[in-house]
Amino acid sequence: MSQLANIKQNIDTIIGADELMERIRAGKKLRIKLGVDPTRPDLTFGHLVVFNKMKQFQDMGHDCILLIGDYTATIGDPSGRSDTRPVLTEDEVRANAETYLEQAFKILDEDRTIVRYNSEWFNEMSFGDTLNLARKMTVARMLERDDFAKRHASNSPISIVEFLYPLVQGYDSVMLESDVELGGTDQLFNMLVGRQLQKDAGQPEQAVITMPLLVGLDGVKKMSKSYDNYISFNHTAKDMFGRIMSISDETMWDYYRLLLLMDEERIEHHKSDHPMVAKKHLASSLVAMFYSLADAKHELEQFEQVFAKNQRPDDMPEFQWDSLSGGETTCPLLNLMAGTDLFPSKKECRRLVEQGAVKVNDESVSDPKAILDKPADELVIQGGKRKFFKVLG
The missing domain is CATH 3.40.50.620 (HUPs)
Known part of the structure; x- marks a missing residue:
């Protein structure tokens, strides 16, 4: 060129x-x-x-x-x-x-x-x-x-x-x-x-x-931390992959063009693929840019395991029950979630629960007042589509 x-x-x-x-x-x-x-x-x-x-x-x-x-x-x-x-x-x-x-x-x-x-x-x-x-x-x-x-x-x-x-x-x-x-x-x-x-x-x-x-994850406003619609250079490979996968199909092509510097001929080639296939390629390419091909491959496999096969990811953050519950034998689910700092706020945790987007050991929980008992072994909690964490008893 x-x-x-x-x-x-x-x-x-x-x-x-x-x-x-x-x-x-x-x-x-x-x-x-x-x-x-x-x-x-x-x-x-x-x-x-x-x-x-x-x-x-x-x-x-x-x-x-x-x-x-x-x-x-x-x-x-x-x-x-x-x-x-x-x-x-x-x-x-x-x-x-x-x-x-x-x-x-x-x-x-x-x-x-x-x-x-x-x-x-x-x-x-x-x-x-x-x-x-x-x-x-x-x-x-x-x-x-x-x-x-x-x-x-x-x-x-x-x-x-x-x-x-x-x-x-x-x-x-x-x-x-x-x-x-x-x-x-x-x-x-x-x-x-x-x-x-x-x-x-x-x-x-x-x-x-x-x-x-660049349009942010909402597909409307420019990407900005102020709007919480951003992907940062410092996001983990997992978060980076997941956030890219959350953008709209229409927005995806701007990311191909502006972030990967892909020309129109190659973009047209990817448009012939299923949008999910094209988005996985985009996410893998960008994660590889900031991390490595091995990291990109791993995150792709984890994404497919969670979303395509409905399985838990192999790796997830782990927290001790006592550190989240203050040493109590019972604890509100919202407190456990908020204490991990994996979610923006306790209000967001409540919203996820009320929408039925939270599971405890694969069982859906929709009551924001739910109280959990200290597990003998562990609890696996899923909040939304991408966030999983373990609470160890």
Whole structure:
């Protein structure tokens, strides 16, 4: 595949394409910028879409800069937000940044990735420097942003700090002298600010490439931990496989396209298979990407054992009765389930029980007030389709 075809694969928007191709034809080694704010400890498959594009540039021999926004994370990116993000402490940002790198190098080549932190320059700026940067943008221009415009129209608060965020992100491009900036479609405004600031600084303007936002497990909203519809780089092989298998048949093809970088001809080939077969292939391929072929094969076998053959999985978490019950000889089922931390909340445990989605030793239980006795040996509890655990007496 040619460089141009690689660059254009799966993109949503490219701005500055002509200048970019001129630099490529001139043999320039491009500086590719991808910024991530460590606002949460996990990267998700939504990030994988953009990391895949960075990896393509890396494989073409260009300089790829992973910018850790440790400074901007303390501000909070307002992109796509209807309210102000919570402020993180420096310790939280630092801890998240460390795990971001561990996760990023599951996709990117660590030896060929340049890692920078925007605190390198922003910690050195004076308040006067900040005011000079703020003069580069008008309030009217900021309100052209869709999310700002909506919040302003609805009288929702917008802090001055949030107004500064696009300028701060754009200034990163000046400091890195980037030729290309990558991001999701929700980052377009911020990246265009980078072009403007580079022009003001007398630098060649970066090309801007936006990637589609990956739809989450609900098949509606973009993948986000805030919506609990995500798959993270750090999910276990089991959870990763199970979550992928839960997506809709329609959503599956976007995952093939954006996460596996599969071309349309091969996607059409998989569409000729039964959807369940195609989804198992997708789940196996993605688990192998983050773990191994052996792990992917194991999770496929376990999935088929549980779902196709209606059997228990071979391996499941084990808990001691006394640690869940407080040493009592009887315990409410909901307390046992909630005490494992396998479920989001006790409310979710209750919902599963009331829906008849919980089994104790293969017997369905639908009473949320059910009390269980301490077993002589063990109990096997199933909550929903995928979660099994043992309680040892």
